Amino acid sequence: MSAAEHCDVIVIGGGSSAFEAAVAARMSGAKRVVMLEKAPESQAGGNARFSHTGFRFVFSGRDEMREFIPDVPDDIYESMQIDEYTRGEFIDDLNRVTQSQIDPVLAAHMVDKSNDALHWMKSAGIVWAPDKFVVVNGRRYFEPGNILQPLGGGRGQLRQWRAIADRLGIDIRFSTKVIRLHGDQSRVEGVRVLTPSGAYDLTAHAVIACSGGFQANAEMRARYLDVGNTDFMKVRGSRHNTGEVLRMMLDLGAQPSGHWQWAHMSPIDLNAPRVETLLRADGVGNTMNRYDYPLGISVNALGVRFFDEGEASHAYTYAKTGRTVHLQPGSVAYQIYDQKALAHANYGKDADATRFEANTIAELARKIGLNPEVLANTVETFNAAVRTDIPYDRSKLDGRRTEGLSPDKTNWANPLDEPPYYALPVTGGITFTFGGVGVNTDAQVLNTEGQPIAGLYASGDVIGLFYYNYPACTGQTRNVVFSLSAARHAVATAK
Ligand SMILES: Cc1cc2nc3c(=O)[nH]c(=O)nc-3n(C[C@H](O)[C@H](O)[C@H](O)COP(=O)(O)OP(=O)(O)OC[C@H]3O[C@@H](n4cnc5c(N)ncnc54)[C@H](O)[C@@H]3O)c2cc1C
Numbered sequence: 033m034s035a036a037e038h039c040d041v042i043v044i045g046g047g048s049s050a051f052e053a054a055v056a057a058r059m060s061g062a063k064r065v066v067m068l069e070k071a072p073e074s075q076a077g078g079n080a081r082f083s084h085t086g087f088r089f090v091f092s093g094r095d096e097m098r099e100f101i102p103d104v105p106d107d108i109y110e111s112m113q114i115d116e117y118t119r120g121e122f123i124d125d126l127n128r129v130t131q132s133q134i135d136p137v138l139a140a141h142m143v144d145k146s147n148d149a150l151h152w153m154k155s156a157g158i159v160w161a162p163d164k165f166v167v168v169n170g171r172r173y174f175e176p177g178n179i180l181q182p183l184g185g186g187r188g189q190l191r192q193w194r195a196i197a198d199r200l201g202i203d204i205r206f207s208t209k210v211i212r213l214h215g216d217q218s219r220v221e222g223v224r225v226l227t228p229s230g231a232y233d234l235t236a237h238a239v240i241a242c243s244g245g246f247q248a249n250a251e252m253r254a255r256y257l258d259v260g261n262t263d264f265m266k267v268r269g270s271r272h273n274t275g276e277v278l279r280m281m282l283d284l285g286a287q288p289s290g291h292w293q294w295a296h297m298s299p300i301d302l303n304a305p306r307v308e309t310l311l312r313a314d315g316v317g318n319t320m321n322r323y324d325y326p327l328g329i330s331v332n333a334l335g336v337r338f339f340d341e342g343e344a345s346h347a348y349t350y351a352k353t354g355r356t357v358h359l360q361p362g363s364v365a366y367q368i369y370d371q372k373a374l375a376h377a378n379y380g381k382d383a384d385a386t387r388f389e390a391n392t393i394a395e396l397a398r399k400i401g402l403n404p405e406v407l408a409n410t411v412e413t414f415n416a417a418v419r420t421d422i423p424y425d426r427s428k429l430d431g432r433r434t435e436g437l438s439p440d441k442t443n444w445a446n447p448l449d450e451p452p453y454y455a456l457p458v459t460g461g462i463t464f465t466f467g468g469v470g471v472n473t474d475a476q477v478l479n480t481e482g483q484p485i486a487g488l489y490a491s492g493d494v495i496g497l498f499y500y501n502y503p504a505c506t507g508q509t510r511n512v513v514f515s516l517s518a519a520r521h522a523v524a525t526a527k
Contacts, residue, residue, distance in 0.1 A: 035233075036222060036232075036233035036234060036235045037232065037233070037234050037235070038064075038234070038235045038236065039064035039065065039066045039203075039234060039235075039236050040057070040062040040063055040064045040065060040236060040237055040238070040523075040526060041053075041054070041057040041062045041064075041065045041066070041236055041237065041238050041239075041240065041519070041522055041523070042066050042068065042222070042223060042234055042236040042238070042239045042240070043057070043065065043066070043067045043068070043240045043242055044068050044210050044223065044239065044240065044241045044242060044243045044277055045067070045068070045069060045070075045078060045241070045242035045243045045244060045492070046067060046068075046069025046070075046071060046076040046077055046078060046204065046206070047077055047078020047079060047080055047190075047242060047244060047270075047492065047511075048077075048078065048079075048080040048085065048186070048189060048190070048193070048492070048508060048511050048512075049242040049491040049492030049493075049511035049512075049514070049515045050067055050069070050078070050240075050242035050492070050515075051067075051190070051193035051194070051196075051197060052153075052193070052491070052511055052512045052515035052516065052519075053240045053242055053489075053491055053515035053516075053518055053519050054067050054197060054202045054519075055156055055193065055196055055197055055200060055202070056152075056515055056516045056518075056519035056520065057238075057240075057519035057522060057523055058197075058200040058201070058202055059156065059200070060519055060520050060523040060524070061523050062519075062522070062523050062526070064203070065200075065202045065203065066202075066203045066204075066205065066234065066236075067197070067202060067203070067204045067205065068205055068208045068209075068210055068223070068225055068234075069204065069205065069206050069207075069208060070207070070208065070209040070210070070272050071206065071207070071270070071272045072206055072207045073206040073207075075270070075271070075272065076190075076206055077186075077187075077190040077270075078244055078269070078270050078272070078273065079186075079244065079268075079269035079270050079273070079463070079464065079493070080186035080187070080189055080190055080508075081186055081187060081190065081269075081270065081311075082186065082268060082269050082270070082308060082309050082311065082317075082318050083185065083186040083269070083317060083318070084163070084164070084181050084185035084186060084316050084317035085181055085182060085185060085186040085189050085505075085508050086163040086164070086178050086180065086181045086504065086505035086508065087150060087163075087178070087180050087181065087505055087508045087509055087512075088117075088122070088146070088177045088178045088503060088504065088505040088506050088508075088509050089117070089122075089146035089147055089149070089150045089177065089180075089509055090117055090118060090119050090122055090143060090144075090146050090147045090177070091116060091117055091147060091150075091177075091179075092116050093114065093115065093116040094114045097114050097179055097180075099154070100150070100154060100160040100180055101160050101161065101162060101180070104162060108172075111170060111171055111172050112162065112165070112171075112172045112174070112179075113171050113172060113173050113174065113427075114174065114179060115176070117176055117177030117178075119143055119144065121176060121177065122143045122146070122177060123139060123140065123143055125176075125177075125348070125503040126139050126143070126503060126506070127139070128348075129348055129351075129352075129500065129501040129502060129503050130498055130499040130500055130501060130502075131499060131500050131501075133291070133499035133500065134497065134498065134499060135289075135497070137473065138471070138473065138497060139497075141473040141513065141517070142497075142506075142509060142510055142513045142514070145513045145516070145517070146509050146513060149509065149512040149513045149516055150180070150509075150512070152512070152516060153512060156196055157192065157195075157196050158182055158189065158192050158193075158196075159182065159183040159192065160180045160181070160182060160183060161180070161181055161182070161183045161184075162174075162179060162180070162181075163175075163178055163179055163180055163181045163505075164378065166376060166378075166426055166427070168425075168426050168427040171427070173426075173427045175345060175347040175504060175505075176347075177503075177505075178347060178504060178505045181316075184315065184316060185315065185316030185317050186316075186317065187311075187315045187316070188315075188316065205225075205227070207227055207228055208225045208226075208227050209225060209226045209227075210223045210224070210225055210243070210276075210277055210280075211224050211225060211226045211231070211276075212224035212280065213239065213277075213280045213281065213284055213488070214233070214235070215284065215485070215487065215488070216284060216285065217284055217285025217286070217479040217480070217481075217485060218479070218483075218485065218486060219485065219486040219487050219488075220239050220284070220485055220486070220487040220488035221235050221236075221487060222234050222235035222236055222239065223239060236487075237487065237522065237525075237526035238487050238488075238489060238518075238522030238523075238525075238526065239487060239488055239489070240475075240489040240490070240491060240515070240518045240519065240522065241277050241278075241281060241469075241477070241488070241489065241490040241491075241494050242490070242491050242492045242494065242511075242515065243273075243276075243277035243278065243492075243494050244270065244272070244273035244275075244464070244492060244493045244494060245273055245275065245278070245295070245464040245465035245466075245467075245468070245493040245494065246273065246274060246275025246278060246465050246467075247267055247269065247273055247295060247462045247463065247464050247465050248267050248269070248270065248271050248272065248273045248274050248307060249273075249274040249275045250263040250264070251263070252274075252275050252465075253265065253295075253462065253465075256292045256293060256465070256467055257293055257294070257295060257465075258293035258294065259355060259358060259359055261358075261363065262358070262462070264306075265297070265358060265363075265460060265461070265462050266300060266304050266305070266306055266307070266459060266460075266461040266462070267306065267307040267308070267461065267462055268298070268300060268304075268308075268309045268318075268320070268461040268462065268463045269308065269309070269463060269464065270308065271307045271308055273464070273493070275465075277494065278468060278469065278494050281469050281477060281488070281490070281494075282469070284479075284485070284488075285479045285480055285485070286469040286470070286477050286478065286479060286480070286485065286488075287469060287470035287477075287478045287479060287480050287482065288467065288468075288469065288470065288496065289467075289468060289469060289470035289471075289495070289496030289497070290466045290467050290468045290495070290496020290497055290498060290499065291466035291467060291496070291498060291499040291500065292465075292466070292467030292496070293467075294355075294466045294467075294499065294500055295355075295462050295463070295464065295465045295466055296351045296354075296462070296463035296464050296465075296466065296498070296502050296507075297351070297352070297353075297354030297355040297358060297460045297461065297462050297463065298321065298323070298350045298351055298353060298354040298460070298461060298463060299321075299322045299323070299325065299330075299350065299353050299354050299357050299365070299367075299458040299459070299460065299461070300320045300321060300322055300354070300458060300459060300460070300461035301319075301320040301322060301380075301384075301385060301386050301456070301457070301458065301459075302364055302386055302457035302458055302459045303386045303457075304320040304459075304461060309321075309461070310384055312382065313382075319382035319384050319385060320461070321379055322367060322379050322380055322456055322458045323346040323350050323378070323379055324346075324367065324369070324373070324376075324377040324378060324379050324380065325341045325346065325353065325367050326341050326342050326345060326346055326349075326443065326444050327369060327373040327374075327376055327377055327426075327444060327446075328341070328367055328368050328369040328370070328373045328448065329341060329367075329368050329410070329411070329414055329441070329448065330357075330365050330366065330367050330368070330458075331365065331366050331368060331402070331407065331410055332360040332361060332364070332365050332366075333360065333361045333362050333364055333365075333402065334361060334402075334403075334406065335397065335402045335403050335406035335407040335410055336406070336410055337410060337414065337437070337439065337441075338356070338360060338365070338439070339353070339356050339439055340439045340440060340441055340442050341441050341444075342433070342441040342442050342443035342444045342445060343442060343443070344429065344443070345429075346504070347503060347504035347505070348501075348503055348504070349501075350504065351463070351501050351502040351504070352500065352501040353460075354459075354460035354461055354462070354463075355460055356460075357458055357459060357460040358459070358460030363459050363460060364457060364458070364459055365457075365458050365459075366400055366402070366455045366456065366457050366458070367380075367455065367456040367458060368393075368396070368407075368411070368448060368453060368454070368455055369448070369453065369454045369455075369456075370446075370448040370449060370450040370451065370453050370454075371450040371451070371452065372446055372450050373446065373448070374454060376426050379456075380454075380456045385456070386456065386457055387454055387455065387456050388400050388454065388455045388457075389452050389453070389454055390451075390452060390453055390455075391451045391452050391453070392408075392451065392453070393407055393408045393411045393448070393453060394407070394408050396453045396454075396455050399455070400455050400457060411448050413437065414434060414437065414441070414445075414447075414448065415447035415448060415449060417434035417435055417436050417437050417440075417445075418432070418433075418434055418445045418446065418447050419432060419433055419434070419435055419445070420432075420447070424444065424446055426444065429443050430443055430444060431443060432444060432445050432446075433445050464493040464507065465493065466496065466497075466498045466499060466502075467496050468490070468493065468494050468495045468496030468497070469490050469494060469495055469496060470482075470495075470496060471489070471490050471495050471514065472484060473517060474489075474517050474518065474521035475489045475490060475491055475495075475514040475515070475517040475518035475521065476488070476489055476518075476521065477489060477490050489518035489521070489522055490514070490518070491510075491511060491514035491515040491517075491518050492507075492510070492511045492514070492515070493507065495510075495514060497510060
């Protein structure tokens with residue numbers, strides 16, 4: 033490396049975990065903090081650009097939550113059902129959905145630091161808004177632990193971080209791709225970047241990799257994921273998450289961690305773009321998510337049901353349901369709703385949504401190209417199996433199930449009998465990959481001998497943390513917790 037430019041902390045990436053690491057490093061005392069973002073400015077920001085970025089965290093209840101959203105009018109706040117979310121609930125959720133494969137030390141670290149991390153974001157200047165809810169008898173019900181999103185969703189979060197980073201004098205370089213890490217499996221000292229005007233080197237006390245997963249790299253998807261044909265799976269987020277920094281870390285001797293054969297995959301509109309999902313008109317999240325399946329039934333191209341749509345609320349099942357859909361013939365499924373179900377629905381109402389409507393199930397089947405007799409039989413059999421003696425209650429797991437079907441629907445089962453009926457065609461879309469590098473609770477990247485690689489840290493999707501499934505809105509929490517840990521350790525050890 034000749035005549036390399038020196039700074040205190042290099043952050044690789046321009047998404048939410050990168051902003052959090054850079055701002056935390058600067059606020060902890062680092063003077064020269066540089067963010068290196070591969071994307072041009074117009075495409076910068078990683079996956080948060082396509083998301084509302086809900087956050088899941090431990091909190092004590094209504095009074096604490098009010099501190100985050102003081103501007104919500106009193107009457108609205110009064111109608112919001114806000115119950116505490118405890119450490120034990122968060123840990124249980126993580127263990128249950130990851131089939132107890134999550135590293136217990138890292139899980140406890142994320143959970144225990146989640147409350148401090150959200151308060152840190154607030155004190156850094158992030159303004160918040162209520163996340164999605166369902167209204168039942170005039171009350172607003174949220175998913176457990178998942179009450180907040182930054183004002184303006186993911187784009188709002190990125191705008192807010194950008195303003196904070198600019199105020200703090202953080203140097204953000206767009207169209208700047210990291211192409212090499214300088215160092216070995218004991219220590220990393222800097223990076224080489226490629227820009228439209230050439231390549232150059234940078235050195236630093238610490239390099240924090242916030243470079244995302246490999247979900248936008250078809251070759252890596254096909255190589256690592258355990259199901260076939262993921263090379264042409266639709267990618268929900270940024271086209272720039274192609275995994276090369278992850279590969280550089282592994283080549284250096286970093287320890288692989290997380291579930292390399294698995295990823296967060298969720299049901300999305302069949303006609304969603306191949307990469308980068310369509311945004312809502314207000315810019316808060318996207319129009320392609322299809323997460324109302326617990327309200328109706330889903331059938332495959334043969335016209336038959338294939339999973340328990342009511343296993344739990346979508347927050348605990350959507351991240352694995354995309355994979356289940358991908359495994360169906362043609363990687364397609366149809367979510368079927370009647371008017372009762374639609375009354376509670378949130379998704380598929382935007383102008384760009386693909387949807388079909390008909391007054392009978394047979395007519396609906398003809399419109400979507402399914403066998404009318406088969407679909408009508410699926411719906412009639414389903415309707416007859418519903419335990420209508422159990423009350424329907426959308427605000428909780430109501431146990432209103434079917435009996436005798438394979439598979440049964442175990443909550444929120446309602447006969448589909450109020451036309452017009454709707455069908456939403458869906459496929460599985462990949463959100464982020466679960467394979468990454470191993471880190472400790474200071475977010476130091478570990479080598480294959482389990483020792484920290486001095487000077488190298490990681491946060492966000494590039495760390496391997498999740499297995500099989502994922503409780504909604506944990507990605508953003510992981511980002512801020514590990515970015516804070518990385519930045520604080522990096523600055524403290526540089527002094
Ligand atoms: C549609 C959608 C909805 C989601 N909703 C939620 C939600 O509500 N709540 C939640 O918790 N999570 C949600 N997620 C997941 C969450 O957004 C991601 O887990 C999170 O944004 C990952 O952050 P990150 O900073 O690790 O990666 P990203 O935000 O993807 O950023 C990675 C960055 O690294 C840059 N980069 C890559 N390679 C290089 C290189 N070689 N050199 C320089 N830069 C590089 C990329 O350009 C990008 O800016 C959602 C994701 C999607 C796609």
